Amino acid sequence: MTEYTHHIALVGAGTIGLSMLALHLRRPDTKVTVYDPRPDYESLVRAQLPAFLDSTLSTSREVSQNVINDLIASSRLTLAPSLQDAVQSATIIQEQTPEKLDSKQALWKEVVRFADREAHLWSSSSGIAASKQAAECDDHVAERLVVAHPFNPPHLMPLVEIVPGPQTKPERVEFVKTYFEDVPGPSHLPGSRNSQDRVQHYRPIILHKEVPGFVGNRLAFALLREACYLVGEGVVSARDLDSIVTASLGPRWAGSGVFESYHAGGGEGGIGGFLDKLAPTVKDVWGQLGRVDIQTGGQGDDEKEKWREVVVRQTEEAYGPNTSEETRLRKEVMLRGVIEMQKQCWSA
Numbered sequence: 001m002t003e004y005t006h007h008i009a010l011v012g013a014g015t016i017g018l019s020m021l022a023l024h025l026r027r028p029d030t031k032v033t034v035y036d037p038r039p040d041y042e043s044l045v046r047a048q049l050p051a052f053l054d055s056t057l058s059t060s061r062e063v064s065q066n067v068i069n070d071l072i073a074s075s076r077l078t079l080a081p082s083l084q085d086a087v088q089s090a091t092i093i094q095e096q097t098p099e100k101l102d103s104k105q106a107l108w109k110e111v112v113r114f115a116d117r118e119a120h121l122w123s124s125s126s127g128i129a130a131s132k133q134a135a136e137c138d139d140h141v142a143e144r145l146v147v148a149h150p151f152n153p154p155h156l157m158p159l160v161e162i163v164p165g166p167q168t169k170p171e172r173v174e175f176v177k178t179y180f181e182d183v184p185g186p187s188h189l190p191g192s193r194n195s196q197d198r199v200q201h202y203r204p205i206i207l208h209k210e211v212p213g214f215v216g217n218r219l220a221f222a223l224l225r226e227a228c229y230l231v232g233e234g235v236v237s238a239r240d241l242d243s244i245v246t247a248s249l250g251p252r253w254a255g256s257g258v259f260e261s262y263h264a265g266g267g268e269g270g271i272g273g274f275l276d277k278l279a280p281t282v283k284d285v286w287g288q289l290g291r292v293d294i295q296t297g298g299q300g301d302d303e304k305e306k307w308r309e310v311v312v313r314q315t316e317e318a319y320g321p322n323t324s325e326e327t328r329l330r331k332e333v334m335l336r337g338v339i340e341m342q343k344q345c346w347s348a
């Protein structure tokens with residue numbers, strides 16, 4: 001029987017859980033047990049996991065099922081019938097359950113009834129602090145619990161926001177950072193210089209404070225709020241706003257982030273020069289940024305079509321009722337290419 005360095009229990013096999021499963025299976029020193037209360041989760045894993053696994057694995061249905069069967073036969077992958085079975089011998093427990101505080105609190109209380117007292121506890125939450133999730137557990141749980149927030153899809157996206165709570169032990173934080181740094185990237189990426197991807201793929205970043213939404217989502221949601229305002233006000237259509245992003249900020253931010261971009265934009269004066277030169281315009285814009293209410297979908301004047309109705313209608317007109325699997329796969333190929341290009345620049 002192969003001995004593995006890590007045994008991860010993945011709790012929740014939905015959008016993030018399945019992608020995380022493919023991520024962890026890239027580490028040859030790691031075995032994974034999955035649990036989800038959905039009665040059909042095994043068929044979900046068998047149907048969807050092959051598409052997330054590295055492209056070295058053929059995705060023909062028969063081969064895909066053989067790959068899954070081999071993973072199960074070799075005990076690298078186990079589909080557990082209960083939470084207890086999933087966590088009881090795990091060294092790391094990672095949850096990807098619904099983004100609800102009460103359900104995550106209840107989950108951790110249940111997990112620690114069966115799990116090893118020294119197991120690492122990771123949450124994939126988009127914005128619920130580890131300290132809040134552990135609030136109904138004892139200090140020994142709070143010391144082990146840390147948020148490792150991925151961006152979708154985690155089997156591709158390099159960022160992992162590591163957000164410790166005030167009680168999380170530093171060694172637990174260092175462990176999760178090193179773990180993700182050592183996860184290989186997907187092989188055979190379009191445009192990659194070689195089929196074995198040796199450049200570090202994942203970029204875990206440790207935050208120093210717990211804030212709702214952490215950093216990535218706060219930035220994304222600030223942009224989303226202004227985008228909803230502009231479309232709701234009729235300034236621009238949803239499709240054209242998306243084109244403005246993909247024709248400017250998207251390519252720019254793939255190579256240089258917010259501050260590096262404006263540092264370059266400031267010329268000889270750098271970011272300071274930029275802030276000085278652009279202060280009047282930035283002040284004017286900042287003073288007029290839109291405020292839309294996510295709960296009511298309105299923005300003041302109830303006579304007008306509410307911003308939410310405009311955004312949903314125009315987005316569906318542009319892209320259909322939801323994202324098809326064909327579109328998801330096409331976008332994934334583009335995303336892989338962008339990430340591979342980034343890595344070639346990093347490693348240059």
Ligand SMILES: NC(=O)C1=CN([C@@H]2O[C@H](COP(=O)(O)OP(=O)(O)OC[C@H]3O[C@@H](n4cnc5c(N)ncnc54)[C@H](O)[C@@H]3O)[C@@H](O)[C@H]2O)C=CC1
Nearest residue numbers: 012013014015016036038096097098099124125126150152
């Ligand atoms: N969808 C996204 O783009 C991202 C989501 N996240 C976070 O990941 C977490 C999961 O999100 P998704 O995968 O999108 O949700 P999802 O709804 O696709 O999957 C959640 C899964 O959890 C299962 N579940 C429900 N209660 C459970 C329990 N008590 N024990 C075990 N499994 C249970 C459900 O059956 C479902 O399969 C959330 O905290 C979310 O904020 C993080 C980054 C991106």
Ligand SMILES: O=C(O)[C@@H](O)C(=O)[C@H](O)[C@@H](O)CO
Nearest residue numbers: 125126150151152216217220
């Ligand atoms: O954008 C992402 O992939 C992540 O930052 C998220 O957390 C999700 O968008 C989340 O906000 C929605 O589930």
